[in-house]
Amino acid sequence: MSESSRGNIYKDLGVTPIINAIGSVTMLGGSTPTPEVRVAMERAGDSYIPLMELQEKAGAAVADMVGVPAAYITSGAGSALTLAAAAVMAGDDDDLIQQLPDTTGMKDEILIQKRHRYWYDRCLEAAGAKLVDFGTNAKTTKEDLQNAIGEHTAAVHFYMVEQDPDPDALSLEDTIEIAHDHDLPVLVDAAGQIYPLGNFGKYIRMGADFQCIAAKYLGASQSTGLALGSEDMIRKISKQSFVGYEGRRIRGIGRPHKVDRQEMVGVTVAVRQWMTMNHEDRLSSIEHRSNRMIEILSGIKGVSATLIDNMIGHQPFGVQLRVDESATGLTLQDIVAKLKQGDPPVWTRVRNEDDYIALHIFGLNEGEEEIVGNRIAALFGR
Numbered sequence: 001m002s003e004s005s006r007g008n009i010y011k012d013l014g015v016t017p018i019i020n021a022i023g024s025v026t027m028l029g030g031s032t033p034t035p036e037v038r039v040a041m042e043r044a045g046d047s048y049i050p051l052m053e054l055q056e057k058a059g060a061a062v063a064d065m066v067g068v069p070a071a072y073i074t075s076g077a078g079s080a081l082t083l084a085a086a087a088v089m090a091g092d093d094d095d096l097i098q099q100l101p102d103t104t105g106m107k108d109e110i111l112i113q114k115r116h117r118y119w120y121d122r123c124l125e126a127a128g129a130k131l132v133d134f135g136t137n138a139k140t141t142k143e144d145l146q147n148a149i150g151e152h153t154a155a156v157h158f159y160m161v162e163q164d165p166d167p168d169a170l171s172l173e174d175t176i177e178i179a180h181d182h183d184l185p186v187l188v189d190a191a192g193q194i195y196p197l198g199n200f201g202k203y204i205r206m207g208a209d210f211q212c213i214a215a216k217y218l219g220a221s222q223s224t225g226l227a228l229g230s231e232d233m234i235r236k237i238s239k240q241s242f243v244g245y246e247g248r249r250i251r252g253i254g255r256p257h258k259v260d261r262q263e264m265v266g267v268t269v270a271v272r273q274w275m276t277m278n279h280e281d282r283l284s285s286i287e288h289r290s291n292r293m294i295e296i297l298s299g300i301k302g303v304s305a306t307l308i309d310n311m312i313g314h315q316p317f318g319v320q321l322r323v324d325e326s327a328t329g330l331t332l333q334d335i336v337a338k339l340k341q342g343d344p345p346v347w348t349r350v351r352n353e354d355d356y357i358a359l360h361i362f363g364l365n366e367g368e369e370e371i372v373g374n375r376i377a378a379l380f381g382r
Contacts, residue, residue, distance in 0.1 A: 020363030030222030044265035070234035080212035085127035087236035101128030185209035217314035220270035296373030302327025
């Protein structure tokens, strides 16, 4: 697509396209599907197909590529979490499947470390599950988990972030051991854990029963995800899903979690690309583009631009931008606001208590790193 035509479809609707220097955030679109994925999705739309069969075959293909027992394509990582919660409560009992989100008579408590509470654990509750904390904000022990397990416990949830390991949290290994000693499944949210490739599906191979992935990080469309797991878990997830609702005529909670044929094919192609691409070249390109932005910003008084030196997960490298307000007269929030006012708007953000702006290459088209760098430099008179 030419630079001049990019974004025209949005302008026709009165919506202004932006330059996304934040990264893979949902509210800005989440991903740029690769050219191969876009072509595959377009071709998939040419024919009708029994979706139950396609879901089964596409899931089997993904599982084989990733090296896990089974996989299921969902409408996002959050969707996978909701379907997994339904699966551990209702199982393959059609009466219970249709009863959800009313959990009367079911084991409906999902245990989660207090240190692991996070924005997306709400997706588990959407199925009707009740989240029960264990441990404290300071530390979690084996005894905390053992003492939390009760007659209403349906599963144990684990939030995995390999980039930022938590030494005071109960490890996944210990979580799996204790949960399985009590015949409880372990659910892992590892939405962005796709690199190194050994991390993709790693937690299932370690013994967890379920792991979700956000397929947008692989170059698929934002509205797709993956449930990886044991054959038993994925079979139960399938029964809660939209194909179960329509194909089996069982009215489970998964009906709104629809995935169309184009998306299933797109995810399959994205996984194949991800598992076979030259990641050294991918990382080298991202590092080079990050360093180009740093070069543009170097030498500006009161401004520090340094490399985010990380290769794990879905958003490697990038630039940390810090400013000395006394020297520049600008705060980080001033920079965020002024960049949005430009043409085209450049979106950045300051997260929580951070003292820097993280600029990520993930959402930038080729060459936009220079636009972002020059726009920031211009704020300081360069």
